[in-house]
Each structure stands twice: as structure tokens, then as C-alpha cells.
Amino acid sequence: MGRWQPNARERLAEAALELYGERGYEQTTVAEIAKRAGLTERTFFRHYADKREVLFGGAGELEDLFVRAVTGASADAAPIEAVAAGLDAVSEVFADRRAFARARHAVITANAELKERELIKLASLSTALAGTLRGRGVPEPAASLAAEAGVAVFRVGFERWLAAPGDRDLTGLVREALTEFRAVAAGG
Amino acid sequence: MGRWQPNARERLAEAALELYGERGYEQTTVAEIAKRAGLTERTFFRHYADKREVLFGGAGELEDLFVRAVTGASADAAPIEAVAAGLDAVSEVFADRRAFARARHAVITANAELKERELIKLASLSTALAGTLRGRGVPEPAASLAAEAGVAVFRVGFERWLAAPGDRDLTGLVREALTEFRAVAAGG
DNA sequence: AAGGTCCATGACAGTCACTGACATCAAGAG
DNA sequence: CTCTTGATGTCAGTGACTGTCATGGACCTT
Known part of the structure; x- marks a missing residue:
């Protein structure tokens, strides 16, 4: 047994999501989050740069995953197709985390x-x-524009997934959003 | 003569841009901005909700302008074409403010x-x-996707305009970005 | 096993963004 | 001439965030 409970960082993230959900972000103090996690305010700021960052711990991994999928797309794929490969990869990760994603x-x-x-x-x-x-x-600017397009498409698909009832598939919704997007850009 | 100098809000915005430019945003305190404008910290927060907002006073007008131009586009224009009309309108506004926009x-x-x-x-x-x-x-989601596309195109064009030497025309650069964008979405 | 180092955490004081409450006083209304 | 209005000043307070030093169990060395 260590001197401290393990997973301080994860405990802080959990406590923060709970409290932000219960009372709202602004009505929650960092001291309260730390207390629920069995730590002090000072320790919170050693794990997270600020009160917001505690909700975004996974952003780096998500970015890596997306980038790796685009890098791995076949060399002759058009930019928008390489981005589509990244969208598929990222969509998979969320498949079994809808409750958490919604909260x-x-x-x-x-x-x-x-x-x-x-x-x-x-x-x-x-x-x-x-x-x-x-x-x-x-x-x-094709690279930047294709990248922006990919993020916009993911966001639209993701939000529809969160709003959808039951068992809709994120991958499918993101692919639909991409198809719609290409139609709009074509002037449809 | 009033009891106070006029244009307190504008004086605060000017002082803030100067100080942020001279020392950096984080190294500038609100008290210093207020002092340079001949006011107090409390008055700063009566004009701007926070230390960041002082740089974004014109955002509302810009949004109105963009929206009005899209609303006024011919009824049979495709979404992306209506957005293009908005891009033209917004680009005009910046034409003679490049030095300020750069700072x-x-x-x-x-x-x-x-x-x-x-x-x-x-x-x-x-x-x-x-x-x-x-x-x-x-x-x-066509409406959201076209809107996102319009903003992305403007940003790309705007940044190229700021980076460009001399007398490049913002309207032209934004139109070029739109053309490139449509090519990317088509799979080019 | 004794001693030494490591390092996550605690304790504490300090700065600054931001807010609420109340006071002030020129300008304009009547 | 008086009254109200509204932009500003004053002051006290909360909470986010930081720098610094202390603590003590884990782990390593001998």
C-alpha cells in the first residue's frame, strides 16, 4: 500500500465531472473537487493546468489516433479520403462510451x-x-481546408449521435455527415 | 464638458491592445489598462465582461453584417453561394484596416x-x-456544414491576407480560398 | 537492516481576475 | 431650483492559480 490512494488524476476527473453535472461548472470550486477526490486544491493544479482542463484529459490521445489513421491511409487517397479514414478510426473509440460522452x-x-x-x-x-x-x-490551403472540413464533419456526426435515441452507430452517422458535406460543397 | 472624458469604452480597448502588444496579455493587469485609459479597474469591468472581451468589441457587428448579406442573397442561390455573398460583404469591411487587424x-x-x-x-x-x-x-445538417465551411474559408483567406505583402486584396484571397475549398471537397 | 534519495502530496502565503454594495456628482428634466 | 439619472469611484470580498518549503512512505544502495 502506498502512502496515497492510486489514480489521483482519474479521481479528480471523475469528481469534477460529477460536481459540474450536479451543481454546474461555475458553482463548483476547485477545493470541492479536490475534497471529493480526497486531495487538496494544490494537488488539483499539479495534475491539471486549470479548472477546465480536467474535462479534457483524453484530447491528446484522440488527436494521436486521428493523425495516425490519416498517416496510414493509402498513399494515393485524396485528402478528403484520408480524412475519412481518420473519422472512422476516431468514431470507433467512442462506440461503447456514449453515456460518458453524453454526460x-x-x-x-x-x-x-x-x-x-x-x-x-x-x-x-x-x-x-x-x-x-x-x-x-x-x-x-487545401490541407487546412480539408482538415477543418474533417473536424466539422465529425462534430456534426457526433452531436447527432448524442442526440439520437437508442442504438444508432456513430461511424454511420459520421459517414452520412461527410456525404452531406460533399454535396453541400458541390453546390447542392 | 462632461464630468468625464468621452468614449471610455474605446479608450479602454485602445489601451488594452497597446499594453497586450507591449508586454503580452498575461503580463498586463486590468488595473494597468484602466490606468492608461484614465479610469479604474471597476469601470473596466462595467464595459467588458472580462479581460479578453476588450479585444472583441466588434464581433457582434461583424456577425450582423455577415448574416444580413446571406439573408439578402438571391432566393434561388445555393447555400454555398449565399455564404459566398456573406464572405464578400465581410471582406470589404476589413479592406482599410489591415494595420489594426494585424496588430x-x-x-x-x-x-x-x-x-x-x-x-x-x-x-x-x-x-x-x-x-x-x-x-x-x-x-x-447541410446548413451547419455550409456555415462551418464559410467560416473556415474566411479564416484561411484572412490569414493569408495578413501574411501577404503589400496590397493584396482580401476579397480576392477569400474567393480563392473558397474555390480551393470546393475543389478539396470534390476530392481534388 | 540502516541510511539516503525520490517524489507525490500537504501547508501556507500571495497575486490578480472578477463581483456586489454603496457613495459621488455633473447633466438634463421638470 | 430641485430631483432624478447614470457613469464613475471606493472598498471589501471570493475564488482561480502560483511559488515555496515541509513531510513521509517507497525504493535503492550498501
């Missing part, structure tokens, strides 16, 4: 500061994707 | 918190555009 999404959409943080994570993802596409030989 | 953009890109605020303003613009498109009879 987290509800908390985030209820607060402007949290929305800001989510947007900058998506922007970071977009930047990483654009870089990956350039690495595949896609010139600018 | 502001440099400050914003130098700081993550300011980037977050910029992103949420663009997201708000996107949401407003999507609503306007739905008002024109465009169904979801």
Missing part, C-alpha cells in the same frame, strides 16, 4: 468557458491534421 | 486564452449563419 457533452455545452476550451482542442486537432496532410504532399 | 491578430495568436475567445466568436458566427441558412429553407 461530458451536457456539462460542456452548458458553460461558455468550457465550450471555449473544447473549441481550442478541436482547433489543435485541425492544425495537427493539416500538418499530417501536408506530410502526405497536400499543398496549402 | 490585433498578433496579440491574439500569441496567447491561448485569447485564441479560445476568438474561436468561440467564430463558432457563434457559424451558428448564426446556420440559422440564417435554415431560414432560407436549407435543411440540417
